[in-house]
Amino acid sequence: MKLCLYDVTDYEAPILEELSRRLETQVVKSRGPLTAESLELARGCAGLSFLGYSRLDAPLxxxxxxxxxRHISTRTIGYDHIDTAAARRLGLHVYHAHYEPSNVADFTVMMMLILLRKAKISICRALVNDFSLDGMMGREMRSLTIGVVGTGKIGGAVIRNLSGFGCRILAYAHHPDPALAALAEYTALDTLYAQSDIITLHVPLTSQNYHMIDQAAIRRMKPGVILINTARGQLIDTEGLIDALECGQVGGAGIDTLEEESGVMHVHVGTRVIDNRRLLYLKQFPNVLYTQHYAFFTQEATESMALCGLKSILDGLHGIATPCEIL
Incomplete structure (x- = not known):
């Protein structure tokens, strides 16, 4: 059985090679994205897999x-780069990846601590031998209220991580998890906004929550609130965030994913001119921690996503149910 793999990165290649041997599957690999032109590589294949660099619209x-x-997979958790309505209409089987939530959950708490202790400023000062303490006083997590929006696997892991810091934890979810009730207080979203010193987002992107954090939502938050986004960039209106940072309504932001990241994230830009003014302006704030959409990026998660990408297709072809199936 032969599969065609697109968007193959240097860090994935040896993992995919080992998996193809273990699963006794022949693979055709391409470093480039899946496009109408590169689709010819998949002729004769039983399924194909890709990353988020490929955009699968209805014609493709x-x-x-x-x-x-009939069987395609994305080696990513998110699948908003796939027109799922079109895939359903065409009768395609679509799969996405899974990994344990520790990577993003740990990264989220790390971002909180870096912002609370102003470590970005400290590191930048130390590079030029400035060891002063002016403006460096931080806060302790135990004194704060943390709001967690979305309590699925990652949000739940964040809550469990935070429970060791002695902070008050508020949570909001459409479907509260009873197993987390002893660690967090489920509340209305407006209550979470009004009472949280730090708000962290752990929900998938939908048409209903696009720009859920906009100027109106930020006005309902505590002055000086810290926002963390390791979920989806489009959950936050960047222009509204910038305005709130400028006036101090938002006291800091940990941004691992941004709606303006297309064409830049995971790319060595080098000497190329970046025409993304909002991205460049946002990352210059001393109280903004801006990272390249890599909260997920661990050895364990990469291996898990690659395995899901191949095995879900093979299972589907053999009629075996898989939790990775979207459609």
Whole structure:
């Protein structure tokens, strides 16, 4: 059985090679994204897999079906780069990846601590031999209220991490998890906004929560609130965030994913001119920690996503149910 793999990165290549041997599957690999032109590589394959660099719109999905391919997978958790409505209409089986939530949950708490202790400023000062303490006084987590929006696997892991710091934890979710009730107080979203010193987002992107953090939402938050986003960039209106940082309504932000990141994230830009003014302006704030969408990026998670990408297709082809299936 042969699979075609797109968006293959240097760090994935040896993992995918080992998996293909273990699963006794022949693979065709491409470093480039899946496009109408590169789809020819998948001719004769039983399924194909890709990362978020590939954009699967309705015409491309129809071309995939016309090749006789019915099983496709993204080696990522998120799948907003796939037109799932079109895939459903075309009768395609679509799979996404899973990994244990510790990577993003640990990264989220790390961002909180860096911002609370102003470590970005400290590191930058130390590089130029400035060891002064002016403006460096921080806060302790135990004195604060942390609001967790979304309590699925990652949000739940964040709550469990935070429980050791002695802070008050508020939570909001459409479907509260009874197992977390002893660690966090479920409350209305407006209550969480009004009472939290730090708010962290752990929800998938939907049409209903696009820009859920906008100027109106920020006005309902405590002055000086710290915002953390390791979920999806489009959950936060960047322009509203910038305005709130400028006036001090938002006291800091940990941003691992941004709606303006397309074409820049995971790329060595080098000497190329970046025409993304909001991205460049946002990252210059001393109280903004801006990272390259890599909260997920651990050895364990990469291996898990690669395994899901291949095995979910193979299981689907053999009629075996898999929790990775979206459609």
């Amino acid at each position: 999905l129809e071309a995939i079906r016309n090749l006789g391919i």
